[in-house]
Structures are given as structure tokens and as C-alpha cells.
Amino acid sequence: MVLLFAALSATTQAQVTATxxxxxxGDLRPSDGFLVQHLQHGPVSIGELADKxxxxAQGVSKTVIEMERKGYVTRTASSGDQRRRLVELTSRGWEAIYASRRARAEVNRQxxxxLGPGAPAFLDQIHHLAEATGAVTLLTERRLRP
Incomplete structure (x- = not known):
């Protein structure tokens, strides 16, 4: 069963990525989403991102620099501490989020x-498994790891 879930995850992620x-x-990587998910509520410091x-912090900085170069995020100095850099989404970053949401919604629809008429019962069982394993908690708390 684990291999089936892994295979389904890989193929659906590939479909979302292609869309x-x-x-x-096309220059976004699935792993970029792990950083972006923490920027949706406003600017966050490099240190806070590293903790989350x-x-x-060096690893986060490298990703942020790359994503800034591509136009998805911007870095600004904190008003209270010029050494502290805050990262926030640009309009292109938000457009990518919306495109990702649409792509995932389409894959979910497919x-x-x-599944046909058995979908609700099957999805209830999947949700139960996700809760029992702690996956729902990790997802909702944005603590899933790549």
C-alpha cells in the first residue's frame, strides 16, 4: 500500500508540475512550495523560515536568492533592524500560487x-488514514518536509 501511495503521489505531483x-x-520546483507556503500570510524573516x-538559514537564503532572481519573492530590510531581512511574495509569486491551486483542483477533480460513486466513502477512509498517521496535522500545520 505504501508503494501505491508513493506512486500516486509522484504521478499526481508530476501532473500538477506540468500544468x-x-x-x-516552469522554473518552479515542487520543493519551492515548502518555502512559499510560509509566505502567504505576510513577510517572514530568513531565520523564521529556517525554523519552520x-x-x-544559509539553506533558506540560497533558495530565497534563487526565487528572488526568478521574480517570485523579494527581500527587504526590517524596519526595526536593518540586518534582519524579510521575505515576501511578489505578484508573480501569488500568480504561481493561484496556478498551483487550479492545477491541484483539476487533478482532484480527475x-x-x-473513483465514481464510491468516492465519498473512499475519501473518508483516506482522510482517516491521514489523521491516524499524523499526516493531516503535519499538513495543516505546514510542517510537511520535502
Whole structure:
């Protein structure tokens, strides 16, 4: 069962990634989403991102610099401390989020259609498994790791 979930995850993620690329965001990697998810509520410091992602500030800085070069985020000095850099989404970053949401919604629609009339019961069982394993908590608390 684990291999089936892994295979389904890989193929659906590839489908989402391809759709996002077709929408004009082909330079994004799925792992960029782990950083972006923490920027949706406003600017966040490099240190805070490092804590949330469980990686070093140097690792976050490298990703932020790359994403800034691509136009998805911007860095600004904190008004209270010029040494503290805040990262926030640009309009292109928000457009990528919306494209990602549309792509995931379409994949979800296709999966539900494939399940037919048994979809609600099956999805309830999947949700139960996700809760029992702690996956729902990790997802809702934005603590899933790449």
C-alpha cells in the first residue's frame, strides 16, 4: 500500500508540475512550495523560515536568492533592524500560487471522477488514514518536509 501511495503521489505531483509549467511557471520546483507556503500570510524573516522548514538559514537564503532572481519573492530590510531581512511574495509569486491551486483542483477533480460513486466513502477512509498517521496535522500545520 505504501508503494501505491508513493506512486500516486509522484504521478499526481508530476501532473500538477506540468500544468504549472504550461501556465508559465516552469522554473518552479515542487520543493519551492515548502518555502512559499510560509509566505502567504505576510513577510517572514530568513531565520523564521529556517525554523519552520527545519533547515539552516544559509539553506533558506540560497533558495530565497534563487526565487528572488526568478521574480517570485523579494527581500527587504526590517524596519526595526536593518540586518534582519524579510521575505515576501511578489505578484508573480501569488500568480504561481493561484496556478498551483487550479492545477491541484483539476487533478482532484480527475481523481474523484475516476473513483465514481464510491468516492465519498473512499475519501473518508483516506482522510482517516491521514489523521491516524499524523499526516493531516503535519499538513495543516505546514510542517510537511520535502
Amino acid at each position: 504549472i509549467a504550461q501556465a508559465g511557471f 522548514l527545519g533547515i539552516t 481523481l474523484r471522477a475516476s
